[in-house]
Amino acid sequence: QVRLMESGGGSVQAGGSLRLSCVASRSTYSGNTMGWFRQAPGKEREGVAAINNDGLATYADSVKGRFTISKDNAQNTLTLQMNSLKPEDTAMYYCAAGWPVTPTLRDYHYSDWGQGTQVTVSS
Numbered sequence: 001q002v003r004l005m006e007s008g009g010g011s012v013q014a015g016g017s018l019r020l021s022c023v024a025s026r027s028t029y030s031g032n033t034m035g036w037f038r039q040a041p042g043k044e045r046e047g048v049a050a051i052n053n054d055g056l057a058t059y060a061d062s063v064k065g066r067f068t069i070s071k072d073n074a075q076n077t078l079t080l081q082m083n084s085l086k087p088e089d090t091a092m093y094y095c096a097a098g099w100p101v102t103p104t105l106r107d108y109h110y111s112d113w114g115q116g117t118q119v120t121v122s123s
Helices: 028-033
Strands: 004-007 009-012 017-026 033-039 046-053 055-057 067-072 079-082 091-098 112-115 117-123
Touching: 004 067, 004 091, 009 079, 017 033, 017 091, 017 117, 033 079, 033 112, 046 067, 046 079
Parallel strands: 009 117
Antiparallel strands: 004 017, 017 079, 033 046, 033 091, 046 055, 067 079, 091 112, 091 117
16 A cells, blocks of 8 residues: 655645645555546545656646646655646645556546645635
């Protein structure tokens, strides 16, 4: 099992940027596909971005062109750079690890989850 810990959340005005990080507990996580998910109050969890072991990434339509996911296997770190933030990006953001060959935003493919980090975007 991989333990995941997110950081980097906070409050920002619309148009601003935040950088989320997720550190995995074991060095062999490089074989995992990793993803970022988010859940706003009263809404279902949704996939934001995911990246596989080959560096292939996929994004939700709502964040394409604004968010960038990256994976540093040497540092066991997953990062989500979020630019041009909007109030609708406000949510708890979770890091997840799984074993799908291609990156996917379907959460049932992921077996390990972090505790989450809150992102709040004000208008």
